[in-house]
Amino acid sequence: MTNHELAELLKKVSAAYQILGENRFRIIAYDKAADSIEHLTTDIKDYWIAGTLGEIEGVGKTIAEHIDEILKTGKNRHWESVFAKVPEAVFPLLFVPGIGPKKAYALVTILRLENEKSAVTDLEKAAKAGKIEPLDGFGKRSQDVILEAISAFKKGQIKENRMPLPYADVVAIEVMEYVAKAGGCEKIDVLGSLRRKVATIGDIDIAVATNDPDKIIERFISFPHQKIIEKGPSGATLLLANGKQVDMRVQTPKAYGAMLQYFTGSKQHNIALREYALTKGLSLSEHGIKDLKTGKVRVFATEEQFYHHLGLDYVVPELREGRDEITMAKKHSLPTLIEKGQILGDLHIHSSYDLHSSHDVGVSSVKEILETADILGYEYVGFSDHNPSVSNLSSSVITQIMKKRKKYYEQQYYSYTTGVRKGKKATSLFVMCEVDIKPDGSLALPEDAFEFVDAVVVSLHSAFTQPRKQVTDRIIKALTSHAKVRIFGHPTGRLLGSREGVDADWKEVFVVAKEKNIALEINSFPERLDLPDGLVAVAKEMGVKFCIDTDAHDKAHMNLMPYGVSVARRGGLSDDDVVNTYPYTKFAQWLYNKK
DNA sequence: GCCGTTTTCGGCCCGACTGTTTTCAGTCG
Numbered sequence: 001m002t003n004h005e006l007a008e009l010l011k012k013v014s015a016a017y018q019i020l021g022e023n024r025f026r027i028i029a030y031d032k033a034a035d036s037i038e039h040l041t042t043d044i045k046d047y048w049i050a051g052t053l054g055e056i057e058g059v060g061k062t063i064a065e066h067i068d069e070i071l072k073t074g075k076n077r078h079w080e081s082v083f084a085k086v087p088e089a090v091f092p093l094l095f096v097p098g099i100g101p102k103k104a105y106a107l108v109t110i111l112r113l114e115n116e117k118s119a120v121t122d123l124e125k126a127a128k129a130g131k132i133e134p135l136d137g138f139g140k141r142s143q144d145v146i147l148e149a150i151s152a153f154k155k156g157q158i159k160e161n162r163m164p165l166p167y168a169d170v171v172a173i174e175v176m177e178y179v180a181k182a183g184g185c186e187k188i189d190v191l192g193s194l195r196r197k198v199a200t201i202g203d204i205d206i207a208v209a210t211n212d213p214d215k216i217i218e219r220f221i222s223f224p225h226q227k228i229i230e231k232g233p234s235g236a237t238l239l240l241a242n243g244k245q246v247d248m249r250v251q252t253p254k255a256y257g258a259m260l261q262y263f264t265g266s267k268q269h270n271i272a273l274r275e276y277a278l279t280k281g282l283s284l285s286e287h288g289i290k291d292l293k294t295g296k297v298r299v300f301a302t303e304e305q306f307y308h309h310l311g312l313d314y315v316v317p318e319l320r321e322g323r324d325e326i327t328m329a330k331k332h333s334l335p336t337l338i339e340k341g342q343i344l345g346d347l348h349i350h351s352s353y354d355l356h357s358s359h360d361v362g363v364s365s366v367k368e369i370l371e372t373a374d375i376l377g378y379e380y381v382g383f384s385d386h387n388p389s390v391s392n393l394s395s396s397v398i399t400q401i402m403k404k405r406k407k408y409y410e411q412q413y414y415s416y417t418t419g420v421r422k423g424k425k426a427t428s429l430f431v432m433c434e435v436d437i438k439p440d441g442s443l444a445l446p447e448d449a450f451e452f453v454d455a456v457v458v459s460l461h462s463a464f465t466q467p468r469k470q471v472t473d474r475i476i477k478a479l480t481s482h483a484k485v486r487i488f489g490h491p492t493g494r495l496l497g498s499r500e501g502v503d504a505d506w507k508e509v510f511v512v513a514k515e516k517n518i519a520l521e522i523n524s525f526p527e528r529l530d531l532p533d534g535l536v537a538v539a540k541e542m543g544v545k546f547c548i549d550t551d552a553h554d555k556a557h558m559n560l561m562p563y564g565v566s567v568a569r570r571g572g573l574s575d576d577d578v579v580n581t582y583p584y585t586k587f588a589q590w591l592y593n594k595k
Numbered sequence: 596g597c598c599g600t601t602t603t604c605g606g607c608c609c610g611a612c613t614g615t616t617t618t619c620a621g622t623c624g
Contacts, residue, residue, distance in 0.1 A: 025607060029596035060597045098613095100622050139615060192624090203624090232612060247624090262609090267624070274608040279600080285609055330600095 001071065003037050003044050009070075010034035010063075013079050015094055016086045018101040032058035039268065039321070041534020043503075045071065057322075089119035096120065097149045110135055124150045163244070164496050166526040166563055168194050168201035175223055175246055176206060182219035184212040186253045191263040196317045197566035199529040200496055203245040205263055209256040220248045255288060257300035261307075262286035268322025269315075276326055277310055318569040323537075337569040340562050342581040346373065347382030347432065348457055348489060348521065348549030349558065353408060355401050358389035358436075359461065364555040366412040372555040373427040374420075379584045380428040383409060384457045384489075384549075387435045387445045395446035402445075402452040406431050428584055430454045430591065434489055439463040441477030443485075450484050455591050457521065457549075459489035464502050472505045476512050486591055487547050488513060490523040490530040501530065510539045517593065519547040519579050522571075524564030525557070536571025545590075546578050 014030035036058040037044060047053045048071050053064040070076040086105070093104040107113065111131060113122045124147065126132060132143040172190050180188055189195065191205035210216045217236050221228055223246075230237040235249040251259040262270065263286065274284045283290040288299040289309055300306040304314045312329040316337060319325045328334045349369055350362035364372075366383070373381045385405075388398045413429045420426040434457045436444035443458060450456075458478050466474065479485055491509070492501025513520055520539055523530045528551065531539070536546065548564040550557050568578060575581040579590050 023596080026596050028607070032597075058597070062596060098622070102621060137615070137620085141614060145614090205624095230612065234611075263624085265624085271608055278608080283609080287610090 001044070003040050006044055006067065006070075007034045007038035009079070010037065012091060012094075013082060015091070015101040015104075016082045019086050019090065019105045020082070029058065029060075029063070033063050035268065041532070041538065087114070088116040089113040089122075092116060092119045093123060096123075096146070096153050098145055099149070106135070106137065107132070120150060120153070162200035162202050162497070164526040165194070165197060165199055165201055165529065165566075166560070168204055168244075171240070171242075171244060171246070172204050172206065175204070175220075175248075178223050179206070179208065179216065179220050179248070182215060184210050184215050186210055187256060189260060191247075191249070191260065192265055195264045196266065196320055197563075197570060199532065199567065203247055205247045205249070207256070207260055207263060208248060208250045209253040210250055211252060213250040216250050217248070249286075251286070254301050255299035257302040257304075257306045258284075258288045259286045261303045264303075264317050264320060266321050269320035269325065272322050272326050273310070280310065282310065316569070318566060319572065321570070335572050335574050338565060338573050338575050338578055338581065340565045341377075342575045343378075343548060343561055343565065343578075344583065345378050345380040345382070345580045345587065346376075346550050346552070346558060346561065347380075347430065347487060347547055347580060348384045348434065348523070349381055349552045350385050350434075351383055353383075353385060353405065355385055355405050356388045356393060357386035358391065359386040360553055361385065362553040364552075366409065367416055368555045369552075369558070370413075370416045370427055370429070372558050376558060376561075378427050379425075380430060380587060382430040382432040382455070382457075384432040384434040387433055390436075390438075390444045395448065398446055399448040399452075402433070402449040406452040428588075432456060434459055435485075436461050437474060437478040439466070439474065441474035441481075443478060443481055447482075450482060453484060455484050455486040456482070457487040457489040458485050460491075460493040460502060464493050464499065466502065468503045468505060471502045472508055475502075475504055475509050479509070479512050479516055479518055483593055485516075485518060486593065487519045487521050487549075489521045489549075490525075490528050490551065491520055492530050492532065492535070494528065494530050494532070496527045496529065498527070501532075506535055506538065507542070510542045510544050513539070514542055514544045517545070517590070519545045522546055522548045522564045522567050524548065524550045524560040524562075524567075526560065526563065529563060529567050531567070531571075533567050533570035536567060536573065540571060540573055540577055546573060547580050548578055549580075 010030050011034045014027050017027045017030065036056055047056060053059055053067055066076050066078060087108050089108045090104045093099050093107065107123060111126050113119050127143050127147045132138050132146060133140050172194055176188050179185065185208050187209035189207045191207050193201050194204060208216050221231060221236050221238065223238060224241065225238040226241050227239040228236065229239055235247060237245060237247045239245055249259060249263055277284050281292045283292055288297045290297045307314045313332055313334055315325050315329050315334065351366045351369055352362050352364055354361050369381065388401050409429065409431045417426045431453055432455050433445060433453045437458050437460050438444055439462060479488060494501035520531050522536065546568065548568055550560045552558045579587060582590060
């Protein structure tokens, strides 16, 4: 059972309790536990095995026992007895936007929907036949809304449809530039998961500080769209032609801080913050901070003022995930996060040099890449082309290819340095290689060929579905197989939206990385963003180092570095944790594995 | 059902919007 499946199950219990009129705080408790488990970065089974289910926020004695039972036996007798009291056709309807437990129950009982499997289709038929309009509490409008929601639901236009962060960035910038053109925008920012730089984005949220909200909202809804989902005095929501939803919120400049804070989230952070504020007799909202004694609301132009008023240090958006950031803000112990400008090199770049690789070669020349590195202000770069294909070539041929390649890079580097202006420092070059970790954990580069590289990045490119024990052993074997293995590339191998990462025992892997002083890569490529931020935080706690790379196959990709940096920031990393913030000498020492 | 920098009892995040309602319930983020 995955975390997501368990979370869904807990939400189902909550829905059943809502229909049964159970104590509302018990319902909230189930929702909270579901939310918390959904956002865990560790597999629920790991907590179970370790006997630490109770350490999960919102999971107490009772729910922990229920989870234990379901993981042990695949069933939970208590929950099943709860579900049995509710018509089964209710549950599939909950996935239709706008239908919650109460409406679902009303529809199912009045319309006598009985079949769980066909409930959504049956409801659609009833709506088309005009059978919903006359029902108590429903009307013509709600009938139409249900029809629209079902049709969107069937098209798969439901929240699953998340986009990688960089793509959301592009859409957001387009909308913001459009809105700003109208004039009257004092400030404009992204909000929500986009501002927190989460790896995948559902809806795009935008904030505007203005003294003329009507004008801004009118301007916003004139942006090319498929549909206006919502419109009110404080904002509006559009569905764009590409199926993405964009929310815009407006606020006066003097109260902008609270609104920015409120809609940046995360939900968990805000709930924790509001609970903390209540202990101080303060109530938070997007309008400001209300003193519960006097009833007076204070407004804040900036978020910094907002946090400071609560006696907290400012929490950057990337850390607002409801982990322990509020406690740290109280104790002034928030980390100073790494910044893009501190990155001094990119060690995972593919040039157009063809070495008979089994994977993609890059499109940019060595010279172009060195020039780009110069522009980016890097002190060093590493060329990590894929290893030559091991299925077609013998070991001795591969060794010859690698030898020739090293010479090629040296020549290219020589001609590049002679072209660099006098008095200016040339970017240094490391001849590296991205080596496949074969399914058995051996490396796809013969021993003799290691002589012709400074260091290697090892990565998984196959057999992603191996069982946990096997893939864990495989990774550890690869990390310990050669002293020149220095970076573990895109560790989980996930591709956002299309492939889950491998299911390894990450803590075991991190122990080995720490021991061997191997850096975990944070790959900046939009579909990867791998290592994921949650695991970054776990590895940092264990003292492991990181290397933020772009995996560029084109010199333009070298500009993707900020996305890797945002993953690092979400994982709580400082410059010390990241080897490619080291100046050249220190970095070279690390790369050559000198103590 | 959970939880504790006033608490092991007695609280539990907050507001906007929508539709169908004359004062609110449901849903959402």
